Amino acid sequence: MKRISISGGTGPATALSLVESPDLEPGPGQVRIRVRAAGINRPDLLQREGRYPPPPGAPDTLGLEVAGEIDRLGDGVTDRAIGDRVCALLGGGGYADQAVVDARHLFPLPDDLDFVAAAALPETLSTVFANVFEDGRLQAGETLLIHGATSGIGVTAIQMARAAGARVIATSRGRAKADAARALGADVSLDATSDDLEATINKAGGVDVILDMVGADYAALNQSVLKPGGRWSVIATLSGARVEIDLMRLMLKRIVLTGSTLRSRSADEKARLIAAVRQTAWPWVESGQVRPPIEATFPLADAGLAHLRLEAGEHIGKIVLVVD
Structure with missing residues (x-):
């Protein structure tokens, strides 16, 4: 070989x-x-x-x-x-x-x-499903915020959220990437290098779930824009892993913060996850909604x-x- x-x-x-x-x-x-x-x-x-x-x-x-x-x-x-x-x-x-x-x-x-x-x-679909739909419990009619929306994970998350009937707010660096995220289905697509993210997201009503691949740079923003009962799922820390958390804000908003990796999970846990993906999300692939x-x-x-x-x-x- x-x-x-x-x-x-x-x-x-x-x-x-x-x-x-x-x-x-x-x-x-x-x-x-x-x-x-x-x-x-x-x-x-x-x-x-x-x-x-x-x-x-x-x-x-x-x-x-x-x-x-x-x-x-x-x-x-x-x-x-x-x-x-x-x-x-x-x-x-x-x-x-x-x-x-x-x-x-x-x-x-x-x-x-x-x-x-x-x-x-396989990696992107399973990662998004585990963090957005299982840990994040995203439902139809809710709003998902995706940081790093034009990455491999990000573009998959846009399509999966839209297939599930959710609204998507996307952030990415540069106008061309923001335009690409909008073309892929994001309802609101923001340029992190020029747009006022916090003001725009809060004006849009805030978000129910965050898929965060950035980490430190957006920690304060995430705490501000999450709705009461919001879920914040961290899967990467491209800007750093050390952040300041306002515990009082977490308590008052009842924010749930989770983090996970996929690779280190046991074979049995991966099998369980893949069976769940095949039942819920693979039909979106078969129909062409997620590509x-x-x-x-x-x-x-x-x-x-x-x-x-x-x-x-x-x-x-x-x-x-x-x-x-």
């Missing part, structure tokens, strides 16, 4: 290289996927830099989501077949032409969904260039590796 190795240094040009390794064999309850495409996610950058090690038992190869065909079944797998087109949530190992995964962590592909689009879904835009594709061997594209921060949507 071919895979991307972290061979030395932290910069993508020096750290990532294409190597050959022995073929993978699925264990009991697992399948092997012939990978056709793999999604790029920000945790991949952190792992490359040595700041986000894989959980115990996960491959040290980068990559949290892939799409392709099943080409081998492990013992005990009876509800899948060789040749099935699938995408999968991984604990690691996606930057390769083979991946082994728990058979419970698969999504079946609709006929009109190609591998590149499918590879952009995150693809910013760019790169050959597997150019994973370093894909990382540079993500690090530049100018992307709108997902960046995907294509495996020849």
Whole structure:
């Protein structure tokens, strides 16, 4: 098999290289996927830099989501077949032409969904569902505020919230990104570099749920714009993790603050989450309501260039590796 190795240094040009390794064999309850495409996610950058090690038992190869065909079944797998087109949530190992995964962590592909689009879904769809719909309890008619709305997570959250009948307020950096978030379905789309976010969001009535990928810079804003009973879900801290919380405001507004990661969850918990996503959110994918835009594709061997594209921060949507 071919895979991307972290061979030395932290910069993508020096750290990532294409190597050959022995073929993978699925264990009991697992399948092997012939990978056709793999999604790029920000945790991949952190792992490359040595700041986000894989959980115990996960491959040290980068990559949290892939799409392709099943080409081998492990013992005990009876509800899948060789040749099935699938995408999968991984604990690691996606930057390769083979991946082994728990058979419970698969999504079946609709006929009109190609591998590149499918590879952009498992990590983002599962993250948004867990944090916005489970922890955040977003309901139809409520308002979701998304910080970092043109990221891979952000564009997926816009589409999922709209599919669920919720209203969306989006923040992003730059007018072009704000326009892109509005085109994707955001009801109110704000440029964080020029708009008065707090005044505009409060004038719009405040929000019920916040999906926060920014962290420190927006902590005071979030406490101001949340409605009574609001839910604030933190999944990344791009501007820093140390914040000041007004506990009296939290108490008076009955604000619920949560934080989570996806990768470190147990196989059983991921299976539970994926089953819930398949029941509630996967029909939105099948109907075409949720199809995150693809910013760019790169050959597997150019994973370093894909990382540079993500690090530049100018992307709108997902960046995907294509495996020849």
